[in-house]
Each structure stands twice: as structure tokens, then as C-alpha cells.
Amino acid sequence: MVRVRKGDDKRDRIMNAAITTFAQNGYHQATMAAVAREAGVAAGTIYLYFKSKDNLLISIFEEKVQGFIDEFHSQLAQEESAEIKLRKLVQLHLLEMQNRPDLAAVFQLELRQSRHFMSAYPKADLKGYFDLIGEIIEKGQQQGLFRKDLYLSAIKRAFFGAMDETVTSWLLAGRNYDLTQMADPLADLFIRGLRE
Numbered sequence: 001m002v003r004v005r006k007g008d009d010k011r012d013r014i015m016n017a018a019i020t021t022f023a024q025n026g027y028h029q030a031t032m033a034a035v036a037r038e039a040g041v042a043a044g045t046i047y048l049y050f051k052s053k054d055n056l057l058i059s060i061f062e063e064k065v066q067g068f069i070d071e072f073h074s075q076l077a078q079e080e081s082a083e084i085k086l087r088k089l090v091q092l093h094l095l096e097m098q099n100r101p102d103l104a105a106v107f108q109l110e111l112r113q114s115r116h117f118m119s120a121y122p123k124a125d126l127k128g129y130f131d132l133i134g135e136i137i138e139k140g141q142q143q144g145l146f147r148k149d150l151y152l153s154a155i156k157r158a159f160f161g162a163m164d165e166t167v168t169s170w171l172l173a174g175r176n177y178d179l180t181q182m183a184d185p186l187a188d189l190f191i192r193g194l195r196e
Contacts, residue, residue, distance in 0.1 A: 014046055
């Protein structure tokens with residue numbers, strides 16, 4: 001296999017084409033030939049970058065989630081209050097999914113249908129995202145805003161799970177409302193439960 005760099009334009013085109021194709025046709029129905037057509041490359045070219053359709057799906061997950069985490073860290077660094085950070089994280093997450101509905105569909109619906117993905121990448125693989133949530137909650141505890149008796153591991157997963165389910169519900173409802181309008185009620189629910 002030819003060694004290629006992340007950030008390679010053709011590789012990025014293939015990943016973006018895969019997101020569109022998987023979202024429109026479903027992961028199992030989508031073919032690598034359809035991804036190649038969408039990307040404007042020869043079918044064999046994909047295999048220079050990705051070993052298989054599963055590998056392509058997993059690469060989308062790994063790279064896009066890491067991109068979100070990096071971007072969210074950058075945006076949240078501008079805020080001092082943990083409450084504001086938590087509220088902003090919900091807003092950023094929902095806005096990102098609303099602005100990228102094909103990617104949201106791949107994350108929320110298609111990834112869960114890949115047996116290979118679900119066995120190779122359990123929820124624990126969102127560790128970077130969970131760590132970000134945990135950092136905010138711990139900062140809130142240090143600031144005296146959040147209770148000290150919280151079971152942090154459960155809170156991180158519950159918080160992420162609530163955002164995750166909110167996006168899934170929006171997709172299943174046909175995306176017929178503004179997803180970001182759910183940000184404040186969702187953040188309020190958790191912040192009230194976390195407060196001293």
C-alpha cells in the first residue's frame with residue numbers, strides 16, 4: 001500500500017464523498033464504486049488510502065471526532081466559568097451536527113449498523129470527548145460551582161449520551177426543527193443537577 005499523509009486532498013475528497021454516500025444510501029448499501037464516483041476518482045484509487053469500506057468508516061469516525069475535540073477545546077479555552085463551558089459545549093456539538101447533517105447521519109445511524117465498528121470501537125473510544133467533559137466538570141468543582149460528590153465517569157457518559165440521543169431524535173424526526181434550540185434546555189438540565 002502506498003503511504004499517504006492525512007490532509008492529502010484526494011484522501012479528504014474520498015472521506016467527504018464517503019460521508020455523503022453513506023448518509024444518502026446507507027452504509028451497507030453503499031459501494032466503494034459509488035464513493036469513488038462521488039469523489040471523482042477511479043475506484044481503485046480508494047484502496048491506496050483505505051484498506052476496506054470498514055477501514056474508511058472507522059477513519060471517518062476517528063478523524064472527525066478528533067477534529068471536533070480539537071475545535072471544541074480551542075473554543076472553550078476562551079471561557080473561564082465551567083458552567084459557560086458546559087453550555088457552550090452543548091451548543092457547539094448540536095450546531096456542528098446541524099451544519100453537517102450527512103456526517104450526523106453517519107455518526108448517529110450508520111456507524112451503529114457496522115458490526116466491525118461496534119466490536120472494534122466501543123463507546124470507550126470516545127475517551128477524548130469524555131475527557132473534555134470531565135475536565136469541565138472538574139473545573140466546576142474547583143470553582144465551587146458543581147457538587148463534589150459526583151460519580152464523574154457516569155456523569156460524563158450521561159452528558160454525552162443526552163447530546164447523542166438529542167441528535168439521533170432530530171435525524172429520525174426528519175431534521176424538521178432547529179436542533180440548536182435544544183441546547184439551552186439540555187444544558188440547563190445537567191447544570192442544575194451538577195450545582196452545589
